[in-house]
Amino acid sequence: MEKKNEKQPSLLKQLFVFAGSYKYLSILSVIFAGISALIALVPFYYIWRIMQEVLRVKLDFSQAEGISSYGWHAVGFALLGMLLYIVALMCSHISAFHVQASMRTIMMEHIMTLHLGYIETEGSGKIRKIVTDSSAATETYLAHNLPDKAVSAVTPVGLLIMMFLFDWRLGLICLIPAALGFVFMSTMMGKDMEKSMKEYQNSLEVMSSEAVEYVRGIPVVKTFGQSVFSFKRFKAAIDDYEKWTIDYTKRMMKPMIGFTTAVNSTFAFIIVAAYLLGGKEITTDFGLNLFFYIIITPILTTTLMKLAYAGEAQLQVKDALMRMGQLMEKEPLPETANGQVPKDSSITLDNVVFAYEGASKNAIDHISLKVKPGQHIAFVGPSGGGKTTLASLVARFWDVKEGSVKIGGVNVKDITSSELMNQISYVFQDSKLLKMSILDNVRISKPEASEAEVLKALKDAQCMDIIEKFPDGIHTMIGAKGLYVSGGEAQRLSIARSFLKNAPVLILDEATAFADPDNEQKVQAAFDNLSKDKTVIMIAHRLSTITNADCIYVLKDGKIAESGRHDQLLQNQGVYAHMWEEYNKSVNWKVGSAL
Numbered sequence: 001m002e003k004k005n006e007k008q009p010s011l012l013k014q015l016f017v018f019a020g021s022y023k024y025l026s027i028l029s030v031i032f033a034g035i036s037a038l039i040a041l042v043p044f045y046y047i048w049r050i051m052q053e054v055l056r057v058k059l060d061f062s063q064a065e066g067i068s069s070y071g072w073h074a075v076g077f078a079l080l081g082m083l084l085y086i087v088a089l090m091c092s093h094i095s096a097f098h099v100q101a102s103m104r105t106i107m108m109e110h111i112m113t114l115h116l117g118y119i120e121t122e123g124s125g126k127i128r129k130i131v132t133d134s135s136a137a138t139e140t141y142l143a144h145n146l147p148d149k150a151v152s153a154v155t156p157v158g159l160l161i162m163m164f165l166f167d168w169r170l171g172l173i174c175l176i177p178a179a180l181g182f183v184f185m186s187t188m189m190g191k192d193m194e195k196s197m198k199e200y201q202n203s204l205e206v207m208s209s210e211a212v213e214y215v216r217g218i219p220v221v222k223t224f225g226q227s228v229f230s231f232k233r234f235k236a237a238i239d240d241y242e243k244w245t246i247d248y249t250k251r252m253m254k255p256m257i258g259f260t261t262a263v264n265s266t267f268a269f270i271i272v273a274a275y276l277l278g279g280k281e282i283t284t285d286f287g288l289n290l291f292f293y294i295i296i297t298p299i300l301t302t303t304l305m306k307l308a309y310a311g312e313a314q315l316q317v318k319d320a321l322m323r324m325g326q327l328m329e330k331e332p333l334p335e336t337a338n339g340q341v342p343k344d345s346s347i348t349l350d351n352v353v354f355a356y357e358g359a360s361k362n363a364i365d366h367i368s369l370k371v372k373p374g375q376h377i378a379f380v381g382p383s384g385g386g387k388t389t390l391a392s393l394v395a396r397f398w399d400v401k402e403g404s405v406k407i408g409g410v411n412v413k414d415i416t417s418s419e420l421m422n423q424i425s426y427v428f429q430d431s432k433l434l435k436m437s438i439l440d441n442v443r444i445s446k447p448e449a450s451e452a453e454v455l456k457a458l459k460d461a462q463c464m465d466i467i468e469k470f471p472d473g474i475h476t477m478i479g480a481k482g483l484y485v486s487g488g489e490a491q492r493l494s495i496a497r498s499f500l501k502n503a504p505v506l507i508l509d510e511a512t513a514f515a516d517p518d519n520e521q522k523v524q525a526a527f528d529n530l531s532k533d534k535t536v537i538m539i540a541h542r543l544s545t546i547t548n549a550d551c552i553y554v555l556k557d558g559k560i561a562e563s564g565r566h567d568q569l570l571q572n573q574g575v576y577a578h579m580w581e582e583y584n585k586s587v588n589w590k591v592g593s594a595l
Contacts, residue, residue: 033088053067107327110332163296170290174300185311346406353401378539378546380539380543424507425497426507437474442497461492495523499530504534
C-alpha cells in the first residue's frame with residue numbers, strides 16, 4: 001500500500017543527504033544567485049536616469065550632468081551582478097559534482113551487494129540508465145536549475161518593486177501577461193505532469209535496456225540475415241516510446257502555445273497601456289516611464305521561461321530520486337557473519353524450490369541431487385526447463401525459496417561471497433571483455449597474478465594464436481582503435497581467466513554457443529584441460545559435448561525428468577533419447593536433403 005498521507009522530505013533535503021558539508025555550497029549558490037538577480041536590476045535604474053537627463057537637457061549635452069557617472073554605475077553594477085552569478089555557479093557546480101559522484105559511488109557499492117541474478121534480470125541498460133542518467137539529472141538541477149530558480153524567485157520581487165515605484169498603472173498592466181503565463185504553466189504541472197514524467201522515464205528505461213540486448217545480439221542477426229523486427233521487444237519499445245511522445249506532445253501543444261504567447265506579449269500590452277493611459281498627448285514623465293518598462297519587461301519574459309524549465313527539471317529530479325530509491329531499496333545478498341569454508345568440491349541440492357519475482361509457477365520445483373568431488377555432470381532439456389537457473393543457484397546468483405544448496409557440505413548461505421567466488425568459476429554463454437589490455441582482462445580473476453602466470457593460463461586456454469597475431473601481445477588493448485576479437489576468441493580468453501583462478505568448481509553455461517568450428521575445437525580442448533580434477537556442471541544444447549559426462553540431468557518444467565549416463569538415457573527412450581535423435585538430425589541436415 002502506498003502511504004499517500006505520509007509527508008515526504010523536500011527535494012533539497014533528499015539531495016543534501018548525499019551532499020554532506022557541500023550542501024552549504026548549494027545554499028551559498030542560492031544566496032549569491034538571489035543577490036546577483038537584485039543587483040542585475042540596478043543598471044536599469046541608471047539607464048532610466050540617463051534617459052531622464054537626456055530628456056531634461058533636450059539633447060543639449062553641454063548642460064547634462066551625471067550621464068557619464070550614471071553610465072559607469074550601470075556598467076559597474078552589471079559586472080558585479082555577473083561576478084556574483086559566476087561565484088554562485090562555481091559553488092553550485094562543486095556541490096553538484098560531489099553529490100553526483102557520491103550518488104554513483106553509493107549506488108555502485110549497493111549494486112555490488114545485490115544478487116547477480118537481479119543484475120541479469122533487470123538488464124545492464126536499465127541499471128546503467130539509473131546510475132548515470134538519474135544522477136546526471138540531479139547534477140543538472142543542482143548546478144544550473146537551483147541558481148536559476150533563485151534568480152527566477154527574486155527577480156519578480158525586484159521587478160514588482162521597481163514597476164510600482166515608477167508607474168503602478170503600467171506595472172499592473174505589464175503583469176497581466178505574466179499572470180496569464182502562470183495560468184497556462186499550471187496546466188502543464190502538478191500530478192498529471194509527474195505521472196507523465198514517470199511514463200516518459202519508464203519508456204526510456206525499457207528502450208535503453210532493449211537496445212543493449214539488441215546490440216549484443218547483432219552477430220546472431222547478421223548470421224541469420226534477420227532485421228530489427230526479429231527483436232520484437234526492442235521494436236515494441238521503440239513503438240511505445242513513439243506513441244507516448246506523440247500523445248504527450250499533442251497534449252502539451254495548446255498549453256505551451258498559450259504560455260509562450262502570453263509571456264512574449266508584454267510589448268503588446270505596453271502599447272495598449274500607452275494608448276489608454278497616455279491619451280492624446282504623452283507627457284515627458286509618462287514617456288520616460290514607458291521607455292523604462294519597454295527595456296525592463298523582457299527580463300520578466302526571460303524569468304518566466306526559466307521558471308517553466310526549472311519546474312520541468314524539478315519533476316525530472318523527483319523521478320530520478322524515486323528510481324534511485326527503488327534501486328537502493330533492493331535487498332542486498334545476505335552475508336554470513338561467520339563464514340565457513342567448504343571441505344571439498346562436492347555439490348548437494350536438497351529439495352530446492354525457486355521462483356522468479358512475479359512468476360506464477362516455480363522455475364525450479366523440488367529438485368534434489370548430489371555431485372561428488374571431481375564429478376562431471378550436465379544439465380540438458382528444452383528451453384525454459386530451468387538449466388541455467390539451477391546452475392545459477394549453485395553459484396548463488398539467487399537464493400532458493402525452499403531447500404538448500406551446499407558446496408563441500410556447507411550451505412552456500414554460510415559461505416562469504418568472496419569465498420564462494422573463490423570456489424566457483426563460471427564461464428558464461430556470452431563472455432564479456434572489458435576495454436583494457438588482454439593481460440588485465442585475464443588478471444581480473446586473480447589480480448595479484450604475475451605476467452608469467454597469466455601467460456601460462458593463456459597457453460592452457462589455447463589462446464597463443466590470439467596473442468601472437470597482435471604486435472603488443474598480452475599488452476594489446478581490447479577496444480582501442482577498433483581492435484576487437486571474435487566471439488570464439490573472447491570465449492577462450494574468458495576460459496583463461498578460469499585457468500588463472502583455478503577454482504575447484506566449474507560451471508560452463510553453453511560456452512561453445514557462438515564459436516565457429518575452428519574456435520569450437522580449441523575451446524573444447526581448453527575445457528578438457530580446465531576440467532581436470534574439478535567438479536564440473538555443463539549446460540549444453542550441443543549434446544555431443546556432454547556424452548562423456550558422469551551423469552546427465554534432463555530438466556523439464558523445473559523438474560528432473562530423468563537422469564543417468566548417455567548410454568542409459570538412450571536406452572530409456574525418454575526425453576533425452578528424443579532430444580538426441582533431433583540433435584543428430586540437425587547435425588546431419590544438408591541443404592537440399594529434403595528435396
